[in-house]
Amino acid sequence: MSVVSELKERGLIYQYSADALLERLNGQRVVCYVGFDPTAESLHLGNLLQIVMLRRLQLAGHRPILLAGGGTGMIGDPSGKSDERQLLDEEALDHNLARIKSQLGNFLDLSESDNGALVLDNREWLAKVSLIDFLREVGKHFSVNQMIQKDSIRSRLEEREQGISYTEFSYMLLQSYDFLHLFDNYDCELQLGGSDQWGNITSGIDLIRRTRQKLAYGLTLPLVTKADGTKFGKSESGAIWLDPKKTSPYSLYQFFIRAEDEMVASYLKIFSFVGLAEIKELEEEGRKNPQDRLMQKRLAFEMTSYVHGPKEANRALEASEALYSGSLIGKDPEVIRMALSEAPSLKISAKDLEPGLSIEELLARSPLVGSKGEARRVVSQGGVYINEERASVGKVVDASHSLDGSVILLRRGKKDYCLVELT
Structure with a gap:
């Protein structure tokens, strides 16, 4: 051709x-x-x-x-x-x-x-x-x-x-x-x-x-647009930069993986170097199994690799897969931080955790709830997790819960994470 x-x-x-x-x-x-x-x-x-x-x-x-x-x-x-x-x-x-x-x-x-x-x-x-x-x-x-x-x-x-x-x-x-x-x-x-x-x-x-x-x-x-005709290239937080200090490789990966189903084939054609025959195969597979989002994953990986290199693309892929499969435990803390880079965080002194904090107190300090009363209610309903394990009422959280001595995963419900970072 x-x-x-x-x-x-x-x-x-x-x-x-x-x-x-x-x-x-x-x-x-x-x-x-x-x-x-x-x-x-x-x-x-x-x-x-x-x-x-x-x-x-x-x-x-x-x-x-x-x-x-x-x-x-x-x-x-x-x-x-x-x-x-x-x-x-x-x-x-x-x-x-x-x-x-x-x-x-x-x-x-x-x-x-x-x-x-x-x-x-x-x-x-x-x-x-x-x-x-x-x-x-x-x-x-x-x-x-x-x-x-x-x-x-x-x-x-x-x-x-x-x-x-x-x-x-x-x-x-x-x-x-x-x-x-x-x-x-x-x-x-x-x-x-x-x-x-x-x-x-x-x-x-x-x-x-x-x-x-x-x-x-x-x-x-051509002007690249989203499905609704608006300009493609900005997230809710603003411009998507090619400098990793302004937009992290993980954020770039997430931007592309969220591409709309009806537009992703077009984006693969114009942005990536994936061959046209392979894109056609991905389209056919995508129609059969849309839930797998194969085209979005390929687009996200290819573009992150082109902009930031294969190493960062693989790290972003690992973090994304771990987050969405609920398998962050056991990952390197840097991968965890990458996966939760768009989630709220809470910095807490290791000294504060020496005697231990109740799960209700820890949750109340986080951005996941608005008050201590809400924290107690959510915990009593069984909707709070520490390092992917359901937390019982009154559970004491201390430094032993930190992963590699640096982070603790706090989650409310199925998707709302807070990264607790020990200082």
Whole structure:
């Protein structure tokens, strides 16, 4: 199967600028790029599809460029935004840029081979061009009448109270200049982006055509949605980050394993590198045994492995299976902590447990109940467990109940856990 046929079957092509692009992708090597603005100190799930797309093209023999927006990040892209972005100071920008550059290098092959990926920073050239040179070489090729017809600009102009600053209005020119610079210096012919980037991408194509009389290309990826049409990529607590310090590998695993049945096959196709034939087999098995959630488990493992590595994916799998099968006892305390990372916790001094606490007192200190009276009632009804064993009324809990001297499992009912951590 050709690379274009596979991309189409996976549902990864939304818009493209010319049929000739598809012929080029199926033929000789193409240099392509995606830009990433350092507005935060980590990439997030919204960036992942573009990264995966670059990796697919790299595996097909093409050369990716990961462009960190050290220059454009000082301005802010208005695409998809209803409000003016807050400008970052240089210190914050440098911090974010360093973190993001480090992350980008984890996802693609950065070797010096013909299709080895490059990580570049557009501040290297944007900071050197003078305003007069920029207006003469770039600005004169842009019609304001055409610019205000672009969705990202028009939608902001229609907001009478907010509008758009000249700073953000000029972002399109800077992104177009990036494309021109990469075209001239790295033979880059293709810019990729999300569907909201189409206007900026086509402006870069036009600039190359007008100034170099040559053809460049653009391709956008579809907006990934949930079954109800809302944007995919955020949890109830906010963005899903690719930095393990901001979103743990276990939380990433849990995010994907909760994928809706009607959407999981699509997510496997667009996000993972699982073969299409195997995905079809998983779909058939999923229809026969939906309770096993095989597709969700495969998706969660594949994506956690790609983002954080196989070791963390296996740890997340072990923790998840142990939690949902009720077999946490006997696991390494770190696996237990991972499994209960989204559960409430209670820190308690080992000295407090030397004489022992009644189960009612321990439960009352936890977030699982609202009062001592509720704690007594729940215990008397037989709904409280210590280390997966039902606790009787008045049971004394002491340090001997700790697992490996560090944690105690407290559970109310079937699913409500609290991790008691000894300090």
